[in-house]
Amino acid sequence: MEPLSEAVVFEAAVQLMxxxxxxxxxxxxxxxxxxxxxxxxxxxxxxxxxHYYILPYFAMMEKDGLITRVERVGISTTLKGARKLIExxxxxxxxxxxxxxxxxxxxxxQKRLEMVDSEQ
Numbered sequence: 423m424e425p426l427s428e429a430v431v432f433e434a435a436v437q438l439m440x441x442x443x444x445x446x447x448x449x450x451x452x453x454x455x456x457x458x459x460x461x462x463x464x465x466x467x468x469x470x471x472x473h474y475y476i477l478p479y480f481a482m483m484e485k486d487g488l489i490t491r492v493e494r495v496g497i498s499t500t501l502k503g504a505r506k507l508i509e510x511x512x513x514x515x516x517x518x519x520x521x522x523x524x525x526x527x528x529x530x531x532q533k534r535l536e537m538v539d540s541e542q
Contacts, residue, residue, distance in 0.1 A: 426471065428486075431479040434468050435459050436511055440518040442468070448531070455504045455531075455538060459489060459497040505535055 424430055438460045439446050447458035459465075462480060466473040480497065483489045488503035499507055508531065511519045520528055 426469070426475060426479065428479050428482050430469070431465060431476055432483070432488075432507075432510070434465050436507065436515065438464065438468055440511065440515050440522060444522060446522060449498065450534070453538060454501045455535060456490075456498040456500070457504050457507055459499065461496065501535075501538060508532065508535060 443460070449456040449458070460468075462476055463473050466476050469476065480489065480491065483503070484491060487500055488506060489497050489499055491497050512528075512532075523531065
């Protein structure tokens with residue numbers, strides 16, 4: 423097994439969304455876009471590690487401005503994190519992403535990200 427890292431946790435989140443749950447929850451917020459992350463417990467189970475092992479990586483992602491954590495609500499990406507997540511999905515999982523969202527919705531999401539970027 424690959425050692426845990428921010429990249430491994432991020433990759434596991436993508437795989438859970440696209441290959442296991444086959445669900446992406448996207449929030450369109452005025453001036454931003456957020457994508458719901460799997461729970462830390464679900465990620466830990468998927469990675470077959472104790473829950474507390476992955477918590478420091480979420481702290482790092484939060485510090486890097488990729489996610490926000492809200493107690494009893496969950497973890498979702500910031501605009502920066504949504505951009506990184508979509509780029510990663512497009513690069514490594516384009517077929518699964520288009521199968522789930524459809525080609526048009528995926529293109530619309532990319533356009534929306536560009537539009538929000540240009541507004542800031």
